[in-house]
Amino acid sequence: MEKVIRFVRLHLGDGNEEVGRKEIEKSWIEATRVLLRYEPVDREFLDRVLKADDSTLALLYYRLHFHLIRRSGAWVHDGSR
Amino acid sequence: MTAAGSLPGPDPREAGTQLRPGLWHTINSRYPGSMITKPDFVPLVALRKPLSECRVTFVSSCGVHLKNDAPMEVAHPFGDFTFRRVPSTAKHGDLIIHQLKYPHDDADLDINVIFPIERLQELAAEAVIGALTPEFFSFIGYNMDPERFEAIVARDIAAAVVEEQRADVALLAPA
Amino acid sequence: MGLIQREIEARGVPTVSVTVAKDSTAAIKAPRAVFVPWPMGHHFGAPFHFEVQRRVLFAMLELLQNATQSGEIRDLPIKWADVRREARILTEQGRRL
Numbered sequence: 001m002e003k004v005i006r007f008v009r010l011h012l013g014d015g016n017e018e019v020g021r022k023e024i025e026k027s028w029i030e031a032t033r034v035l036l037r038y039e040p041v042d043r044e045f046l047d048r049v050l051k052a053d054d055s056t057l058a059l060l061y062y063r064l065h066f067h068l069i070r071r072s073g074a075w076v077h078d079g080s081r
Numbered sequence: 082m083t084a085a086g087s088l089p090g091p092d093p094r095e096a097g098t099q100l101r102p103g104l105w106h107t108i109n110s111r112y113p114g115s116m117i118t119k120p121d122f123v124p125l126v127a128l129r130k131p132l133s134e135c136r137v138t139f140v141s142s143c144g145v146h147l148k149n150d151a152p153m154e155v156a157h158p159f160g161d162f163t164f165r166r167v168p169s170t171a172k173h174g175d176l177i178i179h180q181l182k183y184p185h186d187d188a189d190l191d192i193n194v195i196f197p198i199e200r201l202q203e204l205a206a207e208a209v210i211g212a213l214t215p216e217f218f219s220f221i222g223y224n225m226d227p228e229r230f231e232a233i234v235a236r237d238i239a240a241a242v243v244e245e246q247r248a249d250v251a252l253l254a255p256a
Numbered sequence: 257m258g259l260i261q262r263e264i265e266a267r268g269v270p271t272v273s274v275t276v277a278k279d280s281t282a283a284i285k286a287p288r289a290v291f292v293p294w295p296m297g298h299h300f301g302a303p304f305h306f307e308v309q310r311r312v313l314f315a316m317l318e319l320l321q322n323a324t325q326s327g328e329i330r331d332l333p334i335k336w337a338d339v340r341r342e343a344r345i346l347t348e349q350g351r352r353l
Binding site for chain 2: 257258259260261262263264265266267268269270271272273274275277279280283284285287288295296297298299300301302303304306309310312313316317320321323324325326327
């Protein structure tokens with residue numbers, strides 16, 4: 001399990017474990033900041049999405065992480081680490 | 082021309098990149114099992130004709146593809162085990178790189194720093210090499226499952242290079 | 257990259273690659289490789305430096321013709337600092353694709 005945690009942090013931190021840990025927190029913070037605006041959401045869409053198979057949902061989880069991080073403007077994934 | 086004194090300082094990417102000692106171990110400790118050691122050498126195949134008569138192909142792990150092609154899957158934690166075909170007539174402006182894990186800002190300015198397609202077109206025009214295969218090949222180097230990679234991507238690209246594109250020579254470059 | 261190179265060579269087509277990581281290329285025993293001491297993502301040099309881009313390709317083609325032993329990694333000892341400096345000057349002179 002420790003190995004998986006380290007792997008995930010390295011992937012999301014562009015090879016730097018400590019950065020990866022912060023990036024994971026950052027994407028949750030970014031999502032929370034968006035939701036703080038209390039805009040209407042498409043719940044039908046969410047219900048449909050959640051019916052997708054597990055692999056698709058797991059990949060969507062990763063896609064959303066990178067999507068939110070990219071939109072936050074602080075992008076660590078330039079391969080320089 | 083700028084006077085030497087006013088040139089910008091050293092490129093930060095130069096630091097520690099000369100000869101990159103220990104890169105195999107560095108990457109393998111970050112992504113356990115991602116780096117490979119092979120016990121045996123593959124016997125060399127000799128060129129069958131002069132280079133000026135050879136059809137040359139190019140294979141790259143830089144993740145470049147035509148702008149209107151599907152982007153590579155870069156969010157996936159284990160990588161993308163698909164590859165893209167790039168017409169060998171493509172120009173810098175037709176191409177785009179979707180990949181993390183290595184710096185491609187310079188390649189965005191001039192794709193030939195990592196995928197020298199226009200230089201190869203020139204070598205073919207100058208008859209240094211006979212011709213280019215109609216298509217080149219590209220995939221992303223971030224693949225964390227070497228066995229799966231070997232079984233799918235390596236075999237499929239090798240088969241396409243040899244049987245379908247009928248290459249006499251293959252040039253390859255990682256990113 | 258080495259895996260594909262080995263696979264193509266094993267199918268009867270001669271191959272040559274370029275590398276910036278000598279130990280990784282040696283570990284996978286790529287049939288023939290040219291080594292350049294440059295950063296990742298810059299295996300053929302710097303933007304708009306066509307001469308250097310061509311020199312790497314010519315070094316690869318030469319190794320393809322005269323390598324005698326599988327696994328040879330031949331150095332192309334051009335300093336990155338020189339490539340970078342020359343490329344900056346070429347860019348300042350307005351060379352564009």
